[in-house]
Amino acid sequence: MSLAAITSAINRRLPWWAGPIAIVTALTLFTFYSLWVVFFQSHAATYQTPEGINYLSPFYSPYIPSPWEWLSPAVFILWIPLGFRATCYYYRKAYYRAFFWDPPACSDDAQRKEPREPESYRGERAAPWIFNNIHRYFFYGSIIIVTFLAIEAVLAMFPVDGGFALPLGALILLINAILLGGYTFGCHSFRHLIGGRLDCYSCFKGGGALRKLYKGVSKLNARHATWAWASLFSVVFADIYLRLVIAQIISDPILFRI
Amino acid sequence: MESSQHRGASPETQKTVRINIYRGDAEGGEFVEYDVPLVEGMVVLDAVLYVQAHISPDLAVRWNCKAAHCGSCGGEVNGRPKLLCKTRVDDYEGEEIRVSPMRAFPLIKDLVTDVSWNYEVARSIPEFKPAEKAPFTMYEEDVERLYEPKRCIECFLCQDVCHVLRSHHKHPAFAGPRFFAKIQSLEMHPMDTGHRTEYLKEGRGGIGFCNITKCCTEVCPEHINITDNSIIPLKERVVGDYYDPAKWLMRKIRGRRNGE
Known part of the structure; x- marks a missing residue:
């Protein structure tokens, strides 16, 4: 039995509310964690380990110093990835189903629980959901964020006293950057912009290259939900790991050093 | 919704499957229970056609190819839209099977809707x-x-x-x-x-x-x-x-x- 068949069999056996509850739990926890970082963690941004490794939590990258003591530098950054996720086509499906029950699931009994009256349903034609149409602009911002995250991960491999090292923290940041990259560059808007908007690839010079890029993005896009969740967990995990290192609750092992 | 019960003629030794089929029209209707002889590899459309052939000849169902190619036999099984010819009965082992017409379209009769x-x-x-x-x-x-x-x-x-x-x-x-x-x-x-x-x-x-x-x-x-x-x-x-x-x-x- 294939993995898809097993997943489908499990999904059919689970009650319709199992999916929405799991998504509500995960997204609520993530939202509270992000709010905690923004409003209660104004200092925990950069840190140098005793081994001379410089770290910057992914919640604060690229680092923009806050002019006020009480305001976290994360405020200047987090709106981009949060906006990117909030307007993402996958997350839209997830929160329309889980938070707004619009519909909560596809079965007849689940759809009968949809609370909205037919006359008040406007979908994405009116505020606030019409603003989801600016998703591509959050994508542009996310490219900058992911680029900085990749740079931060690589910089963490070069201790201040010279040489090259691979500490566990840098590896975690690198995996996080890769997962966020997979999520960002598998975006539906990017898929459209890179080649989906074209009707004819053979009609102009360079069309073949764009088609190849489009197909590559389509491959990433086919697993967009998986990338979305993996990167969501990785960014929280990376932040928690660095906070534990900064608080000296755990040490950051150097996996190898040259 | 009320339901009534009908039993198909079947030998004592043969296994049967109980299937609830929506019977009615635009004015209203109900699920009716039928016992149908279970055959290996049977699909829901087989069970419906058995009911039509042996128990209730006035049961209305739209179908053509019985090979998931024509798209005629769309309906709902346990509230999920399905092609009746592609939905195996043994997928619902241990569950009640309720077959109903597509709810998004006006009902003509039983399992037939106006699309x-x-x-x-x-x-x-x-x-x-x-x-x-x-x-x-x-x-x-x-x-x-x-x-x-x-x-x-x-x-x-x-x-x-x-x-x-x-x-x-x-x-x-x-x-x-x-x-x-x-x-x-x-x-x-x-x-x-x-x-x-x-x-x-x-x-x-x-x-x-x-x-x-x-x-x-x-x-x-x-x-x-x-x-x-x-x-x-x-x-x-x-x-x-x-x-x-x-x-x-x-x-x-x-x-x-x-x-x-």
Whole structure:
């Protein structure tokens, strides 16, 4: 039995509310964690380990110093990835189903629980959901964020006293950057912009290259939900790991050093 | 809902399966229980046809190929849109089986619904406008995206499960997933010169009602990825034409240069 068949069999056996509850739990926890970082963690941004490794939590990258003591530098950054996720086509499906029950699931009994009256349903034609149409602009911002995250991960491999090292923290940041990259560059808007908007690839010079890029993005896009969740967990995990290192609750092992 | 019970003639030793079939018309109806001899590999349509042949000859069901190709036998099994000919009875072992008509369309009788609304929508779509007279030369790399939507067998299960139609009854203002797949195949055709974003946003298409909750993709018996490969690409084309401020500005500048 294939993995898809097993997943489908499990999904059919689970009650319709199992999916929405799991998504509500995960997204609520993530939202509270992000709010905690923004409003209660104004200092925990950069840190140098005793081994001379410089770290910057992914919640604060690229680092923009806050002019006020009480305001976290994360405020200047987090709106981009949060906006990117909030307007993402996958997350839209997830929160329309889980938070707004619009519909909560596809079965007849689940759809009968949809609370909205037919006359008040406007979908994405009116505020606030019409603003989801600016998703591509959050994508542009996310490219900058992911680029900085990749740079931060690589910089963490070069201790201040010279040489090259691979500490566990840098590896975690690198995996996080890769997962966020997979999520960002598998975006539906990017898929459209890179080649989906074209009707004819053979009609102009360079069309073949764009088609190849489009197909590559389509491959990433086919697993967009998986990338979305993996990167969501990785960014929280990376932040928690660095906070534990900064608080000296755990040490950051150097996996190898040259 | 009330239900009544009928038993099919079956030898004492043969296993039977109990199946509840919706019996009624536009005025109302009820689920009726039938016991049908269980045969290995049996599909729900087999059970329904057994009831029609041996127990209740007035049971109405629409079917043709019995091979998941014609799209005629769309219905609902335990509240989920299914092709009755492709749904195995043994998938529901230990569960009650309830067969009902598609809820998004007016009921004619028993399992037969009036799906003619779909043909009205089909007629409203801006037609294919080729750049030159057929036959024309097209290349594989330009038409490969068109194969997927063209697999559609028009069973209308995606229309049935779509909450915009099923729960919100937006039939006059919303085309539905089947026709977004159709429009995608026209919009992405390399020889087409037509424009359908106005139809999708302002007109009969009503793509803004779709909140991409993917039920259409989940139920498609042809495994067409309607949401990711048809609806979202069309939504992105609508964004490009109507919501992207940079593109709007570029159109304004170009329009001014062209004296528009």
